[in-house]
Amino acid sequence: MTAPLTPRAPQAPRLDGGDAGLTRRHARDRAMTVLLATVMAITLAVLAWVLVYVAAQGLKYLGPAFFTQTPPGNPAQVGGGYANGIIGSLIIVGIATVISVPVGIAAAIAIIEYPGRLGAATSFVTDVLVGVPSIVTGAFVYALWVTRFGYSGLAGSIALAIIMLPLVIRGTAEMLRLVPVALREASSALGVTRARTIVSVVLPAARAGITTGVMLAVARAMGETAPLLLTTLGNSLFIQANPTQRMSTLSLQIFGDAITGFQSAQARAWAGALTLILIVLILYIAARLTGRRLTLTRS
Amino acid sequence: MSLTDPASQVPSASPQPAPQGTTAGRIEVSGLTASYRRRPAFTGVAITMEPGKVTALIGPSGCGKSTLLRCINGLHMTVPGASVTGTVLLDGTDIYSPGVDLVQVRRHVGMVFQRPNPFPTMSIAQNVAAGLRLGPRQQRRAARLDEVIERSLNQAGLWEEVKDRLDKPGGSLSGGQQQRLCIARSLAVQPQVLLMDEPCSALDPVSTLVIEGLITELKKTYTVVIVTHNMQQAERVSDVTAFMTVNGPGEPGQLVEVASTRELFSQPAEKATVDYITGKVG
Numbered sequence: 001m002t003a004p005l006t007p008r009a010p011q012a013p014r015l016d017g018g019d020a021g022l023t024r025r026h027a028r029d030r031a032m033t034v035l036l037a038t039v040m041a042i043t044l045a046v047l048a049w050v051l052v053y054v055a056a057q058g059l060k061y062l063g064p065a066f067f068t069q070t071p072p073g074n075p076a077q078v079g080g081g082y083a084n085g086i087i088g089s090l091i092i093v094g095i096a097t098v099i100s101v102p103v104g105i106a107a108a109i110a111i112i113e114y115p116g117r118l119g120a121a122t123s124f125v126t127d128v129l130v131g132v133p134s135i136v137t138g139a140f141v142y143a144l145w146v147t148r149f150g151y152s153g154l155a156g157s158i159a160l161a162i163i164m165l166p167l168v169i170r171g172t173a174e175m176l177r178l179v180p181v182a183l184r185e186a187s188s189a190l191g192v193t194r195a196r197t198i199v200s201v202v203l204p205a206a207r208a209g210i211t212t213g214v215m216l217a218v219a220r221a222m223g224e225t226a227p228l229l230l231t232t233l234g235n236s237l238f239i240q241a242n243p244t245q246r247m248s249t250l251s252l253q254i255f256g257d258a259i260t261g262f263q264s265a266q267a268r269a270w271a272g273a274l275t276l277i278l279i280v281l282i283l284y285i286a287a288r289l290t291g292r293r294l295t296l297t298r299s
Numbered sequence: 300m301s302l303t304d305p306a307s308q309v310p311s312a313s314p315q316p317a318p319q320g321t322t323a324g325r326i327e328v329s330g331l332t333a334s335y336r337r338r339p340a341f342t343g344v345a346i347t348m349e350p351g352k353v354t355a356l357i358g359p360s361g362c363g364k365s366t367l368l369r370c371i372n373g374l375h376m377t378v379p380g381a382s383v384t385g386t387v388l389l390d391g392t393d394i395y396s397p398g399v400d401l402v403q404v405r406r407h408v409g410m411v412f413q414r415p416n417p418f419p420t421m422s423i424a425q426n427v428a429a430g431l432r433l434g435p436r437q438q439r440r441a442a443r444l445d446e447v448i449e450r451s452l453n454q455a456g457l458w459e460e461v462k463d464r465l466d467k468p469g470g471s472l473s474g475g476q477q478q479r480l481c482i483a484r485s486l487a488v489q490p491q492v493l494l495m496d497e498p499c500s501a502l503d504p505v506s507t508l509v510i511e512g513l514i515t516e517l518k519k520t521y522t523v524v525i526v527t528h529n530m531q532q533a534e535r536v537s538d539v540t541a542f543m544t545v546n547g548p549g550e551p552g553q554l555v556e557v558a559s560t561r562e563l564f565s566q567p568a569e570k571a572t573v574d575y576i577t578g579k580v581g
Contacts, residue, residue, distance in 0.1 A: 192434060
């Protein structure tokens with residue numbers, strides 16, 4: 001038994017801040033504010049440093065020719081560009097996106113909208129897949145695909161799709177979970193079927209978030225190198241736009257040039273790194289803009 | 300009216316009021332018990348809701364009045380673990396009998412919620428037309444959307460305020476306007492019954508009065524059932540009032556009495572009703 005609460009003894013309230021407890025609380029408040037602001041500043045500084053450094057190094061070499069030329073046959077030579085890598089990256093990641101996004105969104109819908117055994121199993125497999133190192137995925141595709149059909153852009157796409165899939169599922173599921181029950185009920189109450197509610201009400205409401213999730217997966221795939229070494233191998237000599245053949249990608253070219261030790265090659269690698277960041281940025285902005293236009297004009 | 304055959308549900312171009320004097324939209328609830336994961340929210344409820352009248356459900360929090368409302372359009376069953384026993388007859392058809400599709404039932408029994416919930420990605424016009432656009436294919440093709448949108452917004456008393464900005468997002472309206480938009484959205488699918496779950500509790504007094512005036516207008520065409528915490532509101536808008544109560548937390552709710560609103564507030568038959576409406580409990 002605790003004593004019942006009774007009103008405090010009548011006393012003029014102190015509003016001047018002279019109370020020692022209050023002073024301590026103010027001090028703690030200020031200390032925490034300073035601490036959090038410092039941590040945030042450090043985080044932003046690291047990010048800014050990476051961006052500025054890559055931009056500074058990349059801009060030394062980046063020029064129009066970088067987007068139209070292939071690298072010189074001898075990496076020690078100055079000049080040339082990553083045209084074949086840019087085309088390869090866009091094609092390989094494009095195919096991987098086309099494979100992984102529909103499957104990933106469908107899996108996220110299964111997890112969130114149809115909870116049960118299937119959803120729980122999908123969720124578990126997703127968590128396991130997230131933790132698989134990308135080189136292992138590359139080795140898996142090597143064993144199953146490359147040993148039979150040889151190195152190709154398509155094999156790289158399959159490996160990247162497997163890497164993107166859990167990211168798309170997680171990002172989408174997170175966004176679907178945020179869509180209020182009230183919207184689903186409003187749709188149900190109009191006599192709209194559950195499937196139609198998901199397609200026409202829930203997914204559009206989550207569209208911006210899903211786009212962000214997909215773009216994170218795309219960005220990750222753009223930078224993946226290890227699985228591509230085992231699947232598409234690279235092709236630095238000429239522009240190859242046929243995904244059934246060996247292809248180069250930006251990440252492979254950056255890797256290849258960065259490890260040579262030649263200053264000329266490393267300059268190209270920095271320019272390639274900056275290009276990679278720019279491509280991801282442009283794709284992200286484009287995706288957000290199209291998403292918004294779709295939302296406003298769909299009739 | 301058929302609840303099982305969507306093909307026969309092709310509406311005319313505009314939300315046509317049910318002809319005067321018909322019984323379309325009569326709700327008869329009997330022996331109804333609704334549960335969440337085997338835990339009953341209320342037991343043994345019997346009540347009839349007549350077309351052309353407003354039935355108010357009042358009672359303290361947790362008495363199951365919202366759940367009762369959600370049983371009338373089967374929305375209760377969309378909650379995982381939910382179940383019902385007993386019958387809910389909509390014009391003589393038990394909506395919980397096998398072979399009845401609850402999705403189809405909801406095209407006859409519309410619902411307005413406590414908080415205005417327009418679809419955020421849709422314009423005002425698209426919100427109103429949502430039930431038709433997302434409905435069965437036959438309806439989508441047969442309906443002349445522009446007319447339905449104008450008719451429904453007129454019925455909800457919103458047309459004059461929004462006719463020049465139908466392509467603006469539904470969320471750009473004020474709270475009271477959003478709630479009337481939700482009413483228009485429900486009316487667009489031409490239900491016979493309109494359920495309202497505390498439709499004014501998130502609104503300011505002026506918007507509340509507008510909605511109450513609207514309810515009085517709508518009852519000429521629809522069976523209206525309204526859950527409210529506000530007894531003055533029940534007195535103002537309803538013809539029949541049902542009082543529900545609950546003995547304690549976790550206990551199932553009970554329907555105490557149903558009477559004409561005037562009678563229930565002036566000469567309640569049960570002591571529990573007297574205590575509640577005089578403010579002794581709840």
